[in-house]
Amino acid sequence: MEQGLLTVDCGAIVRNWRRLSALHAPGAVAAVVKADAYGLGAAPVARALRAAGCAHFFVAHPAEGEALRAALGEGPMIAVLDGFAPGAHPRLTPVLNSLADVRAHAARGGEAILHIDTGMARLGLDAAELDALAADPAPLARLDLRFVMTHLACADEPDHPLNAAQRARFEAACARLPAAPRSLANSSGLFLGAGFRSDLARPGCALYGINPTPGRPNPMERAVTLEVPVLQIREIAAGETVGYGATWRAARRSRVATCAAGYADGWLRALSGKGFGVAHGRRAPLIGRVSMDLTTFDVTDIPELRPGETLTLLGAEQDADAAAALAGTIGYEILTALGARYARRYLPA
CATH class of the missing domain: 2.40.37.10 (Lyase, Ornithine Decarboxylase; Chain A, domain 1)
Structure with a gap:
């Protein structure tokens, strides 16, 4: 053998997904396969998860989404966390990260996920944009809003006060908007308790065997x-x-x-x-x-x-x-x- 051999156990990844699905029931569990499934190969990993019943996938960039759509065919939702221009990728679901995104995509309609920033201070509607959208939610009526999501900043630190703060902010934000399914927990968030369950969890690292509970025994299987x-x-x-x-x-x-x-x-x-x-x-x-x-x-x-x-x-x-x-x-x-x-x-x- 002249080069190294990287072995990816798709069975372990599927078992990890099933373990997380049981933990998050009755809410669904997506698979985050951005960055080529964390370097392991998005196409073969996603095919195995799709065959096991996973119906929601998240990537970072549109190019990743297009490649994954080609690998999976039609059917599962493929959401792009960084979003994209309206109409640019009709077979993908944009995550709308600003009020400008919401208004631009509402002009065309179609599927979308709304991202509310509750404490990460990266992507997502900030407090002022949320106020504006709550005051005039009409653009949301022109969208097929699959989920409203937020992203936890400190979920791998169970006692960090920002976890409870973000959950409360997210609940308050959703209460101000038209009803839609919610997506809250990432890998570590799945282990924060029942209060962090939602309609859709979005684990990434835990699927691939990274410990989502640092400082405690790893509940996931090495892959x-x-x-x-x-x-x-x-x-x-x-x-x-x-x-x-x-x-x-x-x-x-x-x-x-x-x-x-x-x-x-x-x-x-x-x-x-x-x-x-x-x-x-x-x-x-x-x-x-x-x-x-x-x-x-x-x-x-x-x-x-x-x-x-x-x-x-x-x-x-x-x-x-x-x-x-x-x-x-x-x-x-x-x-x-x-x-x-x-x-x-x-x-x-």
């Missing part, structure tokens, strides 16, 4: 394995250094495995000297700096490892959350950074 090939193994004497900057020095005679993965493949440079790979059931510490295409590991204690075999970087012993903690980031970035040079294998649902 990703990453194996990288060992290109070469060399023995170095005690005192010799490895890699750019000579940041690692051998304390003993050592075997060093050079593997075909680097920061161009999404194995972040921040992981230099941190974490490990697994082979033959044992851990090999990552040593030296992660470079563009190569990463080195101390395999002295795995004497049977040979070139042509693989090291597992993401798996049961080191998942995306664990790698992210070492890199000072979040599991989302680990997954979305995984590069295009890996071969991909999809396990069926």
Whole structure:
């Protein structure tokens, strides 16, 4: 194997979706598949979820939506979180993020989702725009309003006061507008309790095995394995250094495995000297700096490892959350950074 192998377990993703659906019942559960399903492949992931019964999908950009529509065909709702110009993508559902969006799309009619900002201060109608729309809701009557939504800013911190504040603001906003189904919880919001249930939840990271409850055991099933090939193994004497900057020095005679993965493949440079790979059931510490295409590991204690075999970087012993903690980031970035040079294998649902 000349390149790494990224294995995506679509069965695990479907089981995670079903677990979240049971938690959110009777409300429906969508799938957020933006950024190519968090780097895992939107088309195969969404097909598996669609076959399992998922009827609502969210992407970030219209191009993502068009590609997903081609993969799924007609039927499921595909909503574009960043919105788009009226009439530009008739087979997609825009999320309306401003009063100008509402008025522009109302002139043409059609499906839409209304986004109310309740505390994120990114996209969505702000307080002044909400006041204006509540005073004159006529544009909404010209739309097929599928949902009114908001987005939680601190759902991964259950005790953060903004969670309750956003829920209250959202309920108050919806009470001022014509009745429509509501969409509130993201992945972490699904675990905030019954008060955060709505007509449609919008999980993303939890589907792919990222822990939506940081600091507590992960309730989701891991869905990703990453194996990288060992290109070469060399023995170095005690005192010799490895890699750019000579940041690692051998304390003993050592075997060093050079593997075909680097920061161009999404194995972040921040992981230099941190974490490990697994082979033959044992851990090999990552040593030296992660470079563009190569990463080195101390395999002295795995004497049977040979070139042509693989090291597992993401798996049961080191998942995306664990790698992210070492890199000072979040599991989302680990997954979305995984590069295009890996071969991909999809396990069926």
